[in-house]
Structures are given as C-alpha cells and as structure tokens.
Amino acid sequence: MYRRYTSFDDMIRDESLKKVKRVIVDNFSYHISRVKSNIFFVEDYIESEWRDIYSIYYSKLNKTISNSTKRIHFISEDIDDIKLISDTNYNGYITIRPIGGKLSLSRVRLRYDCSFYETKAMDVIEQKTVVNFPHISISYDSFPFFRQDGMVTVCAHADIHMLIKTMHKRHKFNHYGITNILKKINNNHGRDIPSEGLSMNDMVKALKERGFNPLITQFKKGKYILQDGEIEIEKYSILDFLDSMIESALPVILAYDGHVIILAGISKIEDKYLFFDDSGAHLSKLDGDGSNFSKLISKSEILEKLSFQQEEAFVLVPTFKSFYFRYKTLLEILITDTKYSRFFQSKKRILLVQSSRVKQHLNYIGIEELNSTLLPNYVWFIEIYKGDKVSVVCLVDASEHQHIETIPFIYSKDENGQKAEIFFRPKIELEIKLLKEVS
C-alpha cells in the first residue's frame, strides 16, 4: 500500500514520524534538499536487516513493535500514481525503523550524483541498488548505507555489513546478512546485547572467517611508522594507502577514537574522500560537503584530524585471496631501490587490479604486448604521470613472495627470448577506471 505526499512535513505528520523528524533533519537535511523531490510515496516494507535485528532482540520486548519498516521513496516529478514512477524521476529511498527516538533511520539508498555533494567530478565504488515496484524494476547507483540500532548492532557491525554488501555487489563476494554476521562474532569483552562494541581484532576475525581476506594496518598520526630501537622511520602517509585502496575499488574502514567510518569514493580533482558514517559521530566533527551520514571531506582535513590523534588509527580493508605482495613491501622497494626511486618520486597511482581486466583494458587502447603473457590473478598496476598525463605504466606481480629482493615486475619474453620487464609508454592517454564516475 503506497501513500502519496506532496510535502515532507505533511508526510512526517501523517505518518507519525515526528519522533524521527529531528534525526532526519539533523543528519539528513543537506541531502534531502538536494534530492529535489516534491513527491513522496510511503509503504510498509520488509527490510531484511530490520527483520534480523527484530528477531534477535525487539521481538522479546514487553511491548508491540512492528516487524516492518516504513520506506519513503523520493520522486522528482509531480506524479499522482505509483505507476508513473520511472528511471528518470526516481531519486531513491530511505527506510525508518519503528522504534522511535534517534535510532530510527535504517537504510539510505539515495541516487547520488555530483550535485549531491556539490563537486565537479567524483568516483565511487560502483554498486547497483534495485527497487521493485508493481510495474517496474529500477536499478541505480547508490551506497548500501545501514545505521546501527544501538542494541544489537553498533557501528562496528554496521560497517562490517556495509563492507560485505559492497564487496558482494562490486566484487561478487558471498553475501552475509546481519544474523550471520552476529552469529560467529566472538566478543571477549562484554555482553552481546546491548552490544558493548567490538574490538578491531573482532572485526578482522569476523571478516576473515567469511573469506574477505582482511588487511589491517596501523597508522600513527596519519603516518605508517616503523620503530627501530628508538628511531622512528616514517615510511608513507595514510593518504597514499587510502588512495591506492579506494582507487582499486576496495571499501576501506577507517577506525580512530573508538569509532569507524567507511571510505567509498574519491574526488581526484578536489582531493577529497567520500565517507559514510552510520551514526554521524565522526563526520559531524569534520568539515565537508554533505550530511553527517555521508560527507565529501578534503584529504588535508582527514590528515590533520589524524595528526592530532593520540591513539593509533587503523585501516581495515578487504582484499583478494590470491593477493600476497603487500603495498608496504612494494612501496618500500620502490622508494629504497635507487634503480627505481627517482621514477617513483613523480606523481603516481598504484592500483590492485585483476590482471584479466588490465589485459582487456590494454587491448581496448591498442596495447597488445601482454596478450600471450601468462599473468597472475592480481597485479599492481602503476601509472607514473608527467604533469597531468600518464607517461609510463608498469605491472607488478601481486602474488609474489614478500621476501623478494627486487620488484616482481611482470616478465615477458622479449624478441631474444630474454626476460624483459614490462614498462611501456601508453600510446594514448591511459587511465584505468575501476571506480564508477559519477556525473
């Protein structure tokens, strides 16, 4: 049953959503105003996350609570019939959990574009959301935002859920629902309900058990620092690592101050990151374009925030099974070995890419050198820039042993049958795209 409203306030009043108006307005008004919707359809909706949480805790309460959510659809055209909803006028939806108070926002699946964050160009991890109406299925780009309920799930669960959804939709990993996520988490420090939080280690274990090959890296004051006796050796900035991971289309969980946020996109033109924060605790304290649940934040702002952080920050990123040659080892050789170091002082991009994709991409732009070369499943794809143009591209074997002495460049046989490193100058401008460009 769909109910139609022509104003947001009318909908809030008639649907008895006054209790949640504040949380919607506080956390959400920036985006509500940019969705440019003047029609709202509301329906009762069976949401899998809410059903899971409901069965674990809310069904046991001494009062009656609905096991359905309210789904609010945003429509940009003035239509009076649900059948007139189309690809062009549909702007996405949010769901509201029926528990009142500040914890009521559940899912956010708005259709994002650049105007949504007031940026000229932005790349985000491509994820299709499908919404089914009686007359049409609409598929559009969104992010699987999920908000903690504060009892069964806290931000750690919410971010694990968003990360799993992202890996499922973008990289075809298995999908696990909230019940499954909660089932195997071995929390050693407190009650499960109300949840007293998870340690970073618990989060890593939860992802590892489900095959997401999590990689956890510790940063001190925004830097990767190795301690040799009393000497601190600063290796690279957290921004280099975040750039590399997000441009490889891997969602990144950033943890500091006992809370996690998730990185899902980047605006290279403006040097900004697109973050999602399930409770808004971190994003509300950072300047940027957007709401507390999702903001485009400058890299310098993030670095400054982490620089003043007393505690360490952790970066948790899912990776691929047949990937072994880690970023820190690759960068160490690139920076240290005099044979390569001066080339790599230039502006560069370092991406972890499926080799089949590289091969197809290179063919597409007219480079056929690798067609008959056996490649490992994943390669580090490195672009070196001259000004704004890509000057040199090289491939590094991402399946190599970590104790290797030189960079495991991909080898091919040259015309004399000798091993030759693959460096090549792009014949035309080359930039591999793993993220979806949002316009």
Added chain:
Amino acid sequence: MEVLNDFELTDDIIEEMLSLRYDEDVDTTENAEHMENFLRLVARHDMETIELSKKMIIK
C-alpha cells in the same frame, strides 16, 4: 599524491626507464640486507598492530 617540485619526469628519464632490463648480474646483497631489516620491522609492527587492535573497542 606526493609530487616533488624539483623532480621532472623528462623524456630522457622515461627512455631510460623504458630501456630498463632485468639483469641477473646485479648485486642485490645491499637490497637484500635492507629488505631483511625492513621485513623484520614490519613483522614487529604487525604484531604490535594485532595487540593494539585487541584493545581498541569500536562502538
């Protein structure tokens, strides 16, 4: 991205880079020692990461 102002990727450098070939005779002893040291520090850093990751509670 880190871009050094005093470094320019000139055509000469690119040519040199393109002409790089794997050389079996290159003495990698120094690199090997450096890498060993680096990996030892990384291993210690990773252990520290695991211990600290048990202490940071996310909620």
